[in-house]
Amino acid sequence: MIQTFRQYYQQYNTRRRTYIVPSRFGFVYVGFLLLMLLGAINYSNSMGHLLVFLLASLGIVSMNHTNRNLAKLNIKHIHAKPVFCEQSAKFNVIFDNPSRYSCYQFSIANKQKQARSWNPFKRLSGYHHRQILPQIAARQNSSSVIALITKNRGKLALGSLQLSSTFPLGLFYCWSYFHTDYEVLVYPKPEGLIPLPKTTGISHKQAQQHQKGLDDFAGFNSYRHGDPIHTIAWKALARDDVMRTKQFSSPQDGRLVLTWQQTHELKVIEKRLSQLCLWILQAEAAGTSYSLIMPTKTINYGHGDSHRRQCLTLLALYQHE
Amino acid sequence: MNKTSPSPTAILWLMLGLTLGTAPHFLHQPIWVSLVFLIALAWRCMNIYYGWPLPGKKHLLLRFVQLGIAGIAILALMFSYGTTIGRDAGVAMLTMMLGLKVVEIQSQRDFYVATFLGYFVVITNFFFSQSIPIVLLMFVVVTIMTACLISLNDPKHQLNERSVLKLSSQMLMQAIPVMLLLFVLFPRIAGPLWGLPQDAHTGTTGMDDTMTLGKISNLIQSDEIAFRVKFDGDLPPPSQRYWRGPVLWQTDGTTWKELDRNSQSPITPDIDFSGGEYSYEVTIEPHNDHWLFALDFPNRLPTNVNAHFTSDGQLRSNDAIKQRQQYQLSSQTNFQFNAPNEPLIKEALALPKDKHPQTIQLAQEWFLQDPNPQRYIQRVLQHFNQKSYYYSLTPPLLIGDSIDAFLFETRRGFCEHYAASFTVLMRAAGIPARVVTGYQGGEINPVNDFLVVRQRDAHAWTEVWLEDEGWLRVDPTAAVSSDRIELGIGDIMPAGMRSPFFITNSRQLISLWQNINNNWDAVNNAWNLWVLAYGPELQKNFLSSLGMKNPDWQKMAIWLAISISTVLLILSFTLLYQRKHPDPVVQLYRTFCLKLARFDLQPNTGEGPKDFAHRATSTLPHHKNDINTITQLYIDLHYGKQSAALTDLQTAIKLFQPQKAI
Numbered sequence: 001m002i003q004t005f006r007q008y009y010q011q012y013n014t015r016r017r018t019y020i021v022p023s024r025f026g027f028v029y030v031g032f033l034l035l036m037l038l039g040a041i042n043y044s045n046s047m048g049h050l051l052v053f054l055l056a057s058l059g060i061v062s063m064n065h066t067n068r069n070l071a072k073l074n075i076k077h078i079h080a081k082p083v084f085c086e087q088s089a090k091f092n093v094i095f096d097n098p099s100r101y102s103c104y105q106f107s108i109a110n111k112q113k114q115a116r117s118w119n120p121f122k123r124l125s126g127y128h129h130r131q132i133l134p135q136i137a138a139r140q141n142s143s144s145v146i147a148l149i150t151k152n153r154g155k156l157a158l159g160s161l162q163l164s165s166t167f168p169l170g171l172f173y174c175w176s177y178f179h180t181d182y183e184v185l186v187y188p189k190p191e192g193l194i195p196l197p198k199t200t201g202i203s204h205k206q207a208q209q210h211q212k213g214l215d216d217f218a219g220f221n222s223y224r225h226g227d228p229i230h231t232i233a234w235k236a237l238a239r240d241d242v243m244r245t246k247q248f249s250s251p252q253d254g255r256l257v258l259t260w261q262q263t264h265e266l267k268v269i270e271k272r273l274s275q276l277c278l279w280i281l282q283a284e285a286a287g288t289s290y291s292l293i294m295p296t297k298t299i300n301y302g303h304g305d306s307h308r309r310q311c312l313t314l315l316a317l318y319q320h321e
Numbered sequence: 322m323n324k325t326s327p328s329p330t331a332i333l334w335l336m337l338g339l340t341l342g343t344a345p346h347f348l349h350q351p352i353w354v355s356l357v358f359l360i361a362l363a364w365r366c367m368n369i370y371y372g373w374p375l376p377g378k379k380h381l382l383l384r385f386v387q388l389g390i391a392g393i394a395i396l397a398l399m400f401s402y403g404t405t406i407g408r409d410a411g412v413a414m415l416t417m418m419l420g421l422k423v424v425e426i427q428s429q430r431d432f433y434v435a436t437f438l439g440y441f442v443v444i445t446n447f448f449f450s451q452s453i454p455i456v457l458l459m460f461v462v463v464t465i466m467t468a469c470l471i472s473l474n475d476p477k478h479q480l481n482e483r484s485v486l487k488l489s490s491q492m493l494m495q496a497i498p499v500m501l502l503l504f505v506l507f508p509r510i511a512g513p514l515w516g517l518p519q520d521a522h523t524g525t526t527g528m529d530d531t532m533t534l535g536k537i538s539n540l541i542q543s544d545e546i547a548f549r550v551k552f553d554g555d556l557p558p559p560s561q562r563y564w565r566g567p568v569l570w571q572t573d574g575t576t577w578k579e580l581d582r583n584s585q586s587p588i589t590p591d592i593d594f595s596g597g598e599y600s601y602e603v604t605i606e607p608h609n610d611h612w613l614f615a616l617d618f619p620n621r622l623p624t625n626v627n628a629h630f631t632s633d634g635q636l637r638s639n640d641a642i643k644q645r646q647q648y649q650l651s652s653q654t655n656f657q658f659n660a661p662n663e664p665l666i667k668e669a670l671a672l673p674k675d676k677h678p679q680t681i682q683l684a685q686e687w688f689l690q691d692p693n694p695q696r697y698i699q700r701v702l703q704h705f706n707q708k709s710y711y712y713s714l715t716p717p718l719l720i721g722d723s724i725d726a727f728l729f730e731t732r733r734g735f736c737e738h739y740a741a742s743f744t745v746l747m748r749a750a751g752i753p754a755r756v757v758t759g760y761q762g763g764e765i766n767p768v769n770d771f772l773v774v775r776q777r778d779a780h781a782w783t784e785v786w787l788e789d790e791g792w793l794r795v796d797p798t799a800a801v802s803s804d805r806i807e808l809g810i811g812d813i814m815p816a817g818m819r820s821p822f823f824i825t826n827s828r829q830l831i832s833l834w835q836n837i838n839n840n841w842d843a844v845n846n847a848w849n850l851w852v853l854a855y856g857p858e859l860q861k862n863f864l865s866s867l868g869m870k871n872p873d874w875q876k877m878a879i880w881l882a883i884s885i886s887t888v889l890l891i892l893s894f895t896l897l898y899q900r901k902h903p904d905p906v907v908q909l910y911r912t913f914c915l916k917l918a919r920f921d922l923q924p925n926t927g928e929g930p931k932d933f934a935h936r937a938t939s940t941l942p943h944h945k946n947d948i949n950t951i952t953q954l955y956i957d958l959h960y961g962k963q964s965a966a967l968t969d970l971q972t973a974i975k976l977f978q979p980q981k982a983i
Contacts, residue, residue, distance in 0.1 A: 025433045032437045036444050044512035044644060046853045047451040048444050050504055051459055055440055057499035058467065060889065061492050068896045077929075104479055134477035168488060169470040170433070181925055 018070050018176040020063060026171035029059060062169040069167050070106070070174050072099035076141055078158060082185040082312070084277070088147040089184045091158050095144065097136040105167040106133040108144055111160040127162040153273065153316050155183040187312045192275030196282050197262055199254030255301055256283050256290035269320050277315055284308050294318060327432045329369045330482070331472040335435060336362050336423060338465035342442040343416050345455060351401060354413045357394055361420030376425055391421050412445045432473055439466045451853050453845065464490050498888045506864075506881040508874035509857045528612065530567045532577040532737055532758055532781060534723050543776035547760055548605040548614055549846055550772040557599055557616060559762060560806055561654045563782070563794065564614040564774060566759035568633040570668045574676035575723050577741060577756050580633065580668060588632040588664055594620050596655030604647050604850065611637040614760060614774075616652040617794070623648035632665060633755065634658060634792075645849055658784075660791035669753030669786060677745055679725040684749035694752050694787055701746050702800040705739065708732070712802035736805070739797040740781040753786040757794075761806065768843035905967065906958045913951055913974045917941075920979065930956055947977050 022030070033052055040048030076096035083089045097103050109127035136142040150156055157180075164175035233244045258279050263272035276292070283290040284303070291301045292311045296318065299311055340362065347355045367373040376383035394417045402410035419442065422435050443459050467489035471480070480488070528547075548564075569577035599616060603623075613628055613636045622628055626648045627639040638646075663669070672681070688697055713733040719726040724742045727734055734742075740756045747754035761780035763772045782796040799806045855863075864872040869880070910930070914923060917937055924933045934952035938945040954970040 025430075028433065029437060032441065036441060038514065039444060040447075041510050042513045042515060043448060044856060045444075045447050045451065046855055047447040047456055047459070049507070049509075050456070050500065051440075051444050051447070051463075053503035053507065054459075054463060054493075054496060054500045056503065057496035058463070058492060060499060061495045061892065064495075064889070064893050064896050065492060067893070071897055102479075105474055105477075132477075134475075135479040167471075167474045168492070169467065170429075170474045171470075 016074075016176055016178070018067055018174055020067055020172050020174040023166055023171060023173040026059070026173075029055075029171050033059075059169075059171055063172045065168050066165065066172040066174045068099075068101065069103050069165050070163060070176050073097055073103060073106075073136070073163060073176075075161070075178050075180065078180055078182040080158075080182070080184040082187060082309070082316075083150060084187045085150050085153045085189040088149050089156055089186065091146045091148065091182070091184065093144050093146060093158075093161070093180075094141050095133065095136055096141050098139060100138050102138050103136045103165075103167075104134065105165055106136075107131075107164045108133060108146065109162040109164065110146060110148070110158065111162070127160075150186045153186050153188045153270070155317070156186050157181065157183045185313060185316050187316045188270065188273040188277040190274060190278040190281050192263075192266070192271065192278045194263065194265070194275055196279050196286075197256065197258065199256050199288060254288065256288045257293065258283070258290055259293040260295055273315050273318060277312065280308060280311050280315075295321070326427055327429060327473050328476055328478065330478065331432065331469055332365065332369065332423070332426060334465060334469040334472050334485075335426075335432070335439065336365065338462055338469055339419055339423065339435075339439050339442065341458065341465065342439055342446070342462040343419070345446050345449070345458070346412055346416055349449070350409070350413050350416065353397065354394075354416055357390065357417045358420035361390075361417075361424050365423050365426075375427075377427060387421055387424060391418070408448055412448075415442065415445065429473065432469075436466055436469050436473075439469070453848055460493065464493050467492060495892055499885055502881065502884050502888065504855070505860075506877050506884065508877045509855075509860050511857045528566050528608065528610070528758060528779065530579050530610070532569055532741070532756060533575060534719060534727070534734075534738055534741060545776045546606055546842075547608075547774045547776050547778070548603050550601050550603050550616075550763070550774065551770070552599060552601045552772065554599070556765070556772065557654055560799075561616075562762050562772075563617045563757075563780075564760040564763075565617050565634060565636070565757060566612050566614060567757075568631075568635055568784075569756040569758060570633070570665075571671070572673060572741075572745075574673045580665070582631070589630060590632060590634050591659050591661070592618060592620075592634075593657040593660065594618075594653040594655065596653055598651050598653050600649070600651035602647060602649045604645060604846070605642055606645055607643050609641055609643060611639075611641055613638050613642070613648065615650050617654065618656045618658070619650045619652045621651060623650045625649065645854065647850075647854070657790065658792040659786070660789060663753065663786050663792070666753050666786065669755050670748050670751065672745065672748050677722055677724040677749075679722075680728055680742065680745055681749040683728075684746045688750035694750075694785075697750055697752070698747070698785065698795060701743060702795070702797060705743075705797055705800040710734075710739075710801050712736075712798065712805060736798040737781045739801060740783050743783050743795065743797040747783070747785050755784050755792075757782050757784055761796075766839045766842055766846075768839050769846060771843070771846055773842060904959075906955065906970065909967075909970050909974050910955045910959070913955075913977065916974075916977060916979055920981070941979055944977075944979050947973070947979075951977060 033055055036048065036055075037052045039045070040052055074096045075093060077094040078091060079094075080089055080091040093108075095106075107129055108131055109129045111127055130146050131144060133142060133144050146158070146161075148156065148158070159180065161178040161180060162175055163178065164173065166173050236244050258276055260272065260276070263275045266272045266275060280290070280292070287303070289301045289303045290311075292299045292314065294314060297314055299307075299314060302310075340359075343355075343358060364373065365375070368375050374380045374383055376387040395414070398410055398414055398417075402413070406414070415438070419435065419438055422431070422438070426432050426435060440463065443462050446455050446458070464486070468485045471485050471489055475485070567579050570580050571578045598620065601616070603614065605613065613623060613626060615623070615636045618634065619636060622630075623636070626646060628636055628648075629639070631637055687700055691697060691700070709732060711733045712735070714735060716734045716738060717731045719731060724745050727738050728742050737758075744754040744756050758779070758781045760774045760778045761782070762778045763774035765772050780798070782794060782798065784792040784794055786792050796806060851859075861872050864877070869876060914933075917923070920940060922933075922937050922940055924930070928936075930952050934948050937948050941948070951970065951973050954973060958967060958970060
């Protein structure tokens, strides 16, 4: 028995809180009701009393409904792909409604950087409205994308989310906070003017290995007289009657070493990181195998998505001593 | 809050609600008021369906048209109601302004104001009628208005019309318990708090304090209830059911009036009672005048009402009867009224000069032949009975001297014709006489044993004063049509006047109709007595009968708080109650999480079970194996691997008793 109660208490205690206050229309509603009550008393009108009581009761019931609309919601999953700085990070938040009722009309807001203010109520308004989620059906999920502009490389936290709703009658304003600890990785912005460093030669053995099967399709070129016949894109020709040749790149051009020192002339750390970032993208596009040597860590030669991610992550989280 | 403009669906809901809410007013307010309202709504409809322009910043001309209509409407109101805003003018104004408001709704704020005014329209209906149908209409209108608000808060139209209506009626149902508690327990204050408008209670039908030939027969068309009587014991026989109203003395030949009360000091009548007593309770409908109707003749003043007797035996309330009221009385039907002496005897002999020459001639002729007053009265009554006089609900129009024309030409009349001409015949012979108006008869409703007296039971009879006997009631109508007195007016009325025309052919249908009527009236009576009359007095009595000692507002407030919180607790529990998750695996995992919650470990939002397990093991490293096994079992079961068995997870979680590391 006591065990059950303790469980209930813990369940209650660990639950997310919802807050509710009358909206401004709620206050107007109360004003109307008071006026009507005065009228009913003045005319000794019994049914007038009944109507006022019905509406008052309806208001209280609507408070319960507004609360219910929000109380059971959870965030099931958050996901965002890493982005480059100054791109917007798109957080895909999946809301889960485990209750047997559908929930409607949520305004989703996220916490903005706290501006210092003498007004304590500013703390409440520190949330910035993002979007409205019209419905989450009973026992269903619904996803919402929150895009944040990135200004710095590193990790960007989604921070607290505020869900609010005035459904169904708009007389009460109910809200709740979801403290997420999800972070997205922001790579440095790829930019810089220094050309890609020259590749170093590679051994014959390695080159042969690559030539066997790792040729990557790189795109189309318009056909020029003398192009080998096996490179013509026949399928594309059949589609739109334009002669093209398929271009392949293969990591046969050698190996590339990208080092922190190579960007020495840029001096500013962020610019150096940006330059390295751009090089990585260029090297990846060219299909060159490359390694990254930073003062803190060295990443060996490699090529491909996961290698690229590894290098970019190193840049994103780089802390200069 | 977002500032979207209300959707067309929401506005259509609003228009439906407002139309239903104002519909009862269409019946009594000037037709042009209803027209302005309906045209305004039609304008908005045309906007929704055909894109007609609305007044606003884009269409300034239309804004002027709208304001012009509003201005003309106000002028017309002042023209027809005068400059003071009373109840009727106020309602007419509200109706038109609501219509014009609907035309210009652009923002959410406009919409909310219109909706709240829509709720307010419902209460204006109650100033005219608080009958059961209007209350049912109230519930319908409130449901629709609530649907309006739901629809407004659902701009993306996620809910179709049916679900909106379902949700709003569901909310209304949930609101009813608290409404009832408030109705019973909310401390009632006796109104009025300030002056009521002049026309607050008009629109009631009833007796008049003057009688012009042909006037009472207007009341006969009215089925409305004048009052209801509950007798404690036996009922008086039908021939004794005379309910005294205004007594008329003065006449100018066509119209009869009461004595001028201001010119005379009130003299309490001298009445000798004998015989059995009837005690009863009267529930009188408001008639906006001072009369209280009593069975002739009450032997005491009524309780509950401040009243007095006038010198001619009228029971008058000190305040006009503007609301339904109840009073207890007892009466004895055997009495002598001012037997030794009648101070106003001169008034009872006055006749207008140079009127009714034929009648006066006849009276003097007869009285000369036999000067005994009693025999003279008998002769007149016999004349009515034996010469071809008829009791008629639709008497022919009287031309010239009305009494002469009736007695010598048309000979068809209603009670007032007989009472007036009989009085003239008496006075012409020198016998003091006066006309008494009031009600005679009434029907017993077998459902609740109330005697129901309706407007159509209105009657006029005469009283003559004889020495040593005082005022004697003589009902000349009884001489013409004894059925009127014995059976009551209902039975002598043609069937067409008693029931709707389409069922007049069948006797069974008529009796069924009466049966339904009786039941409906009993329901209405109970409604009046228990629900509509529920005010400070009844509240006190009712709460005392429930066992609350000396109910005052503090006690009521305490009980109100207790009972409402109980109801709301139940409501929020039923709303928030979550049946256990249908998936037993998830349920088991929750118990596991609860066990860890004691160590401040709970899955974060967006955190998967593996990450959570990782975090848990770092806090409770000595439980690493258990946590990992359970997590793995959960993942296997939850994400569809059939290899694991539910019982394994069950036992694993049961045995899992996390302890703090030593």
